[in-house]
Amino acid sequence: MDIRDVHFTYPDGRKALRGVDLRIEHGQRVALLGPNGAGKTTLALHCNGIYEADAGSIHIGALPVTDANLPEIRRCVGLVFQDPDDQLFMPTVRDDVAFGPANLGLRGEELDVRVAEALDAVGAADVAGRAPHHLSGGEQRRVALATVLAMRPDLLVLDEPTSGLDPAGHRELVDVLRGLSITQLVITHDLPFALELCERAVIMNDGRATADGATADLLADQGLLHANRLELPFGFDPAVARRDNRPTSPR
Amino acid sequence: MGAGHAHALYVHEHSPVHRLAPQVKLAAAFGFVLAVAVTPREAMWAFAIDATALAVVVRLARLPVAFVLARLAVVLPFITFAFLIPFVGSGERVDVLGVSVSQAGLWGAWNVLAKATLGATVSILLAATTEIPSILRGMAQLRVPETFTAIAAFMIRYLELIAGDLRRMRTAMTARGYDPRWLWQARPIATSAGALFIRSYERGERVHAAMLSRGYTGTMPALDRRVATKREWLIAAIAPGVATGTAITAFLALM
Numbered sequence: 001m002d003i004r005d006v007h008f009t010y011p012d013g014r015k016a017l018r019g020v021d022l023r024i025e026h027g028q029r030v031a032l033l034g035p036n037g038a039g040k041t042t043l044a045l046h047c048n049g050i051y052e053a054d055a056g057s058i059h060i061g062a063l064p065v066t067d068a069n070l071p072e073i074r075r076c077v078g079l080v081f082q083d084p085d086d087q088l089f090m091p092t093v094r095d096d097v098a099f100g101p102a103n104l105g106l107r108g109e110e111l112d113v114r115v116a117e118a119l120d121a122v123g124a125a126d127v128a129g130r131a132p133h134h135l136s137g138g139e140q141r142r143v144a145l146a147t148v149l150a151m152r153p154d155l156l157v158l159d160e161p162t163s164g165l166d167p168a169g170h171r172e173l174v175d176v177l178r179g180l181s182i183t184q185l186v187i188t189h190d191l192p193f194a195l196e197l198c199e200r201a202v203i204m205n206d207g208r209a210t211a212d213g214a215t216a217d218l219l220a221d222q223g224l225l226h227a228n229r230l231e232l233p234f235g236f237d238p239a240v241a242r243r244d245n246r247p248t249s250p251r
Numbered sequence: 252m253g254a255g256h257a258h259a260l261y262v263h264e265h266s267p268v269h270r271l272a273p274q275v276k277l278a279a280a281f282g283f284v285l286a287v288a289v290t291p292r293e294a295m296w297a298f299a300i301d302a303t304a305l306a307v308v309v310r311l312a313r314l315p316v317a318f319v320l321a322r323l324a325v326v327l328p329f330i331t332f333a334f335l336i337p338f339v340g341s342g343e344r345v346d347v348l349g350v351s352v353s354q355a356g357l358w359g360a361w362n363v364l365a366k367a368t369l370g371a372t373v374s375i376l377l378a379a380t381t382e383i384p385s386i387l388r389g390m391a392q393l394r395v396p397e398t399f400t401a402i403a404a405f406m407i408r409y410l411e412l413i414a415g416d417l418r419r420m421r422t423a424m425t426a427r428g429y430d431p432r433w434l435w436q437a438r439p440i441a442t443s444a445g446a447l448f449i450r451s452y453e454r455g456e457r458v459h460a461a462m463l464s465r466g467y468t469g470t471m472p473a474l475d476r477r478v479a480t481k482r483e484w485l486i487a488a489i490a491p492g493v494a495t496g497t498a499i500t501a502f503l504a505l506m
Contacts, residue, residue, distance in 0.1 A: 050460045071466060079464040085412055086457040091384035091404055100465035102472030131384075133411055151465060 001047065001155055001185070006056035008042060016042040018207035019056070024155075029177075029184040031194035031215055034204035035229035040187045041082065043204070044157050047185070048077040060155060075104060078153030078182075082160040084140035088132035093124070093143050096132060100151040118150035119143075122176050138169025142176060149180075156184045162193050191219055191232055195241060203228050260322070260378035267486075268312035269380045272479035273389025275487040280377045282491030286498045287369045292362040294501035298369065304493045305372050312380050322375045326367045333363035383407055388477065401471050405458075413451055420446065 001024045008017040016039045024030050034040050045051045046058060049065045058065040065073050081087045090096035094115055101114045119125045122142040127135055135143060141161060148156065161177070162170055174196055177184065188194055194201055194215055201215040205228045211218055218224060219238040225231065232238065268276075283301075290297050309319055337347075340356020347357070381389070387407075390400045420443045424430075429439060 045460065048464055050463055071468075074464060074466050077464075079461075081457065081461050081464075083457070086454065087461045089405065089408055089458050089462070091387060091408060095384065099462075099467075099472065103466035103468065131408075133408065147465065 001061075001183070002057075002059040003043070003046075004057050006043070006046060006053045006058060008039075008046065008051060008054055016207055017046075017053070020204070020207070020209055022202055022209055022212075024183060024185060026183055027181070028200060029186065029198045031198040031201040032185055032187045032204060033189060033191065033194055033201055033218075033228075033230060035189065038204045038228075039207045040204055041159055044079060044159050044185075044187055047155070047157050048074050048079050050079075075151055076154040078148030078151060078156045080144055080148050080156065080158045080161060082163060084137075084144040085133070087144040087147060088140065091131060092128070093119070093130055093132055093135070094128040096143070097128075097147050097150045100147060104151065114150045114152075118146040121149050121180070122146045123172070136169070137164055138166065138172055141165060141169065141173060145173075145176065153182060156180070156182050157187070158184065159187045160189075161186065162188060162190045189230065191230065191238075192236055192241065195219055195238055203230070205229070260375070261382055262312075262314055262318065262379040264313045264380070266311060266313045266380070268308060268376070271380075271487055272392075272477055272483050273381050273385040274392035275389075275479045275483045276377055276381055277386065277389045277393060279487040279491050280373050282488075283494050284370050284373050286491060286494035287366055287373075290366075290494075290498040291501050291505055292358055292365070293505060294497075295361075295365075297497045297501040298365045300497045301369055301494050304490050305369065305376070308376060308490055309372075312376060314376070314379050318379070319372065319375055322379075323368065323371055326371045329367050330364055333360040333367075336360045336363075391473070392477070392479070397471055409451070409454070412454075413447065416450060417443070417447055 001022070003020055003022040006017050006020045007015075009015050020039070020043055022032075022043075032040055032043070042051065046053055046065070047060075049067075049070050053065075060073055060077055063069050063072060063076075088096050090099055097115045097118050098111055101111055106114060115128070116125065119128055122145050124139060124142050124146055127139055127143065132140060132143065145156075145158075145161075158177075161173060165173060170193070174193070177186070177197060184198075186194065186198060198215050201213065201218050202209050203211040203218060203224070210228060211224055216238055219232065283305075287298075287301055290301070309316070336359045337352035337356035340353030340359065342353055342355040344351045345354045345357070346352075377386075387400050387404050390403070391397065424439060424443070
């Protein structure tokens with residue numbers, strides 16, 4: 001994915017993106033860090049053309065994000081929304097996971113295989129017949145991921161995937177994401193989570209990418225974190241955490 | 252499908268009625284109610300036949316009788332009104348247990364009582380033997396316009412969420428010392444209804460974005476269509492068939 005000098009202003013006049021540059025190579029897992037209101041979610045919604053940039057360009061592989069390419073872009077960029085209640089809207093989990101691939105034209109057995117494969121990948125095969133609003137927070141989050149995986153995306157964009165998860169749900173999600181060999185852009189302000197999952201991190205503040213480097217290096221730079229309204233949890237030392245729990249990059 | 256956590260009206264069973272295709276059950280329920288509605292009220296025996304037919308279906312569906320009766324309580328408010336009709340009705344009056352009541356009103360009350368009870372029993376039966384996703388699929392199979400089924404599906408999916416929102420807003424109000432109980436305290440309720448509308452609208456926008464992200468182009472994909480067999484249609488036609496036959500006979504008998 002190659003994002004070049006993207007600008008975006010909301011209809012109410014609020015400038016959300018003021019020239020973002022970001023390049024992610026195939027197979028990388030990158031954390032996008034930043035305080036609330038930095039423009040992280042806005043940028044995510046640009047990745048698959050929900051929002052159209054006022055200026056600048058976004059390419060997914062060789063494909064520019066333009067109206068003509070939207071169907072293919074939306075197939076290959078899987079966007080997982082922050083609130084699973086926004087993502088899961090069908091009466092049953094199975095139907096919800098089938099929604100994406102069915103829009104791609106899959107039917108019958110082929111569709112069933114996709115659904116089963118996606119639910120297996122997140123360890124949620126046992127809840128297929130349930131209603132999404134009857135699942136636990138952790139289950140909802142993993143099913144939301146499955147709805148996107150069912151489209152076999154080349155790039156996953158996850159918006160605050162750990163918000164509202166209990167520690168066990170957090171652990172399960174990390175395991176699932178680590179097991180996937182798909183390029184990932186993980187939006188979060190959960191810094192330990194970013195360190196655990198991603199070797200590289202990009203910090204965004206006020207509509208711009210302000211820092212880009214190894215996650216461990218960025219988190220060790222107190223001045224940089226403070227300047228971008230980011231804080232490590234009390235007692236968390238990135239140097240120690242990194243020694244104990246080395247992130248592995250996919251493939 | 253649907254292990255656990257089905258809706259409150261559903262009774263988990265494996266009966267022949269549960270197994271019927273949903274579109275067949277929907278059509279049968281509609282047909283039965285229609286036949287009951289047009290049955291002339293003077294033909295009391297006709298309603299007895301209809302009630303017997305329903306009792307047989309309840310038995311086949313292995314529904315606890317107590318469950319059906321408890322659910323039938325929803326018609327009580329209507330029946331209370333129905334019981335007022337004989338006292339306020341006009342026209343020829345008759346004495347019942349020493350009280351003078353209107354004869355036309357008496358028939359009116361009977362009409363409401365019989366038809367409301369039968370109609371409610373049919374919907375209880377349908378809801379107890381068919382899960383909501385199946386009902387929606389059945390509607391789609393019966394060529395109900397997709398817009399309606401989609402709206403119904405979204406409503407069912409998000410109703411609980413919106414109710415939860417409302418509950419939290421109410422709790423937040425109570426927590427800050429406000430507990431509206433009376434009509435003249437309705438202002439905060441109206442304000443929270445407005446806030447709820449905005450929240451739901453914004454939720455709608457986010458859900459739409461999520462749908463677009465997964466390739467939605469304006470039509471819901473048709474999933475898992477179950478085709479009903481001729482045999483299923485025939486079996487399901489028995490109860491509404493009985494009711495229709497009864498209604499026609501009742502008409503002819505009264506002519």
